Amino acid sequence: MASAPKRAATALALLLAGSVVPGAWAAGAAGVSQGAATCEKPVYLTFDTGHMGVAPLVADVLKRQNVRVTFFAAAERTQTDGDSLDDHWAPWWKARAAEGNEFGSHTYDHAYWRADVKGTPPSFRIKPSAGPQDGKESTWSAAEYCANIRKSSDRLAAITGKKPLPLYRAPGGKTSPALLAAAEGCGYKYAGWSPAGFLGDELPSEKFSNAKLLTQALGSIRPGDILLAHLGIWSRKDPWAPANLEPLIVGLKAKGFCFETLRQHPDFRAWIASHP
Template structure:
């Protein structure tokens, strides 16, 4: 019996079923961007055995037909096979601009991608919900895996009314921790990669949600090739471990209920 029990323990340990609990979790999230660093990011995550949560919109890309287009579909499918998680970032990367007065709820919005990029318009609650769900459906198409019932508004710009509408159609909003803002959107001239790396290693705390992107058009000195792997190894050396939002205490129950 002892030998059989030892064998069972070995099998469970190797499968992850008896994995040690993570005492200092951090939740690395990656939003879409121009995708120019996507393959590099995937290589680093695989090499470091780190799982992340991707928030995806169909943004303009350096190569291909948009980050959720057919060109990048195999890339997303490969990330699903590796065990990463996915969630909506709105399909056309739609920024909330303002709540409009009155009932039913309506919002002023401005997409930064798609046919209406750069144009401000008014959306009903139903139109906003449909936009979140559209990215989620596309993610399921290209990954073969059901995305998390979560979303991130572009720029993190929301209002209590917008959040209530999103929740009513099945999506909880995910922002990021103040110390989890990794700074890849900032100008390289004023926020160098070494500065951003040291700031993150100094300030990140257990439980933080970290934010970076799969390429930022405006940054002259790309963040990921210089910072991503040193950040991961540096946090690991400080006792941190990387967990997806499926297991975040704020979202775990919502995800498990399949909202």
């Protein structure tokens, strides 16, 4: 019988050739799991919230492939006429916690930094894309920004029973040194993503096909990279996750990569330990 890595490599090759039906290759690839002892070529898969339309599929793939990830959550508008941290989605988040995944804040109102406002103490021009101030730009103090980070973290703790990591991700990756200092001052370190880890699920599918994005990711991701995807993007016509998530995981495993959460990332270990 072929080894698990060989089965995964064969499955990926068939998938890229378009000659395997969905699900048929996944069973063979599922035997390639995370190493229990050491992870010599780690990558760190992370998901930000979105419309949550692909959230059930993402959960199924992660369980089947025995992969743990870090989720950054905001209360974003969903296809279920609520938000991604409401009671409808609470059981989904709780189940992910039980599986050993980690969590961090994405700000509660998916609040975009727009600019620093001169003055002491610092304040910031912020434009949320969710919540009661959706689409409205206003000035927030450092304390108000911190409160919005904390609100998401507190909500995650309440619905999962697990304390999130003392990490946050600013929507769009938009930050400034003053904003990062303000967040660290209230206990949250910023977690971005690696250039090669931008998986492209936000990009227009008319210009960036799923096949192109998968080939690019498999060719460019290196050990230590933080990867970024979403639980649903409104603007992309051909969703990324159904076509690419499992092939990406299988392909990276076939190349000797393993998956860890940001709790294990060397840039964050000391911070997490000092902010229990």
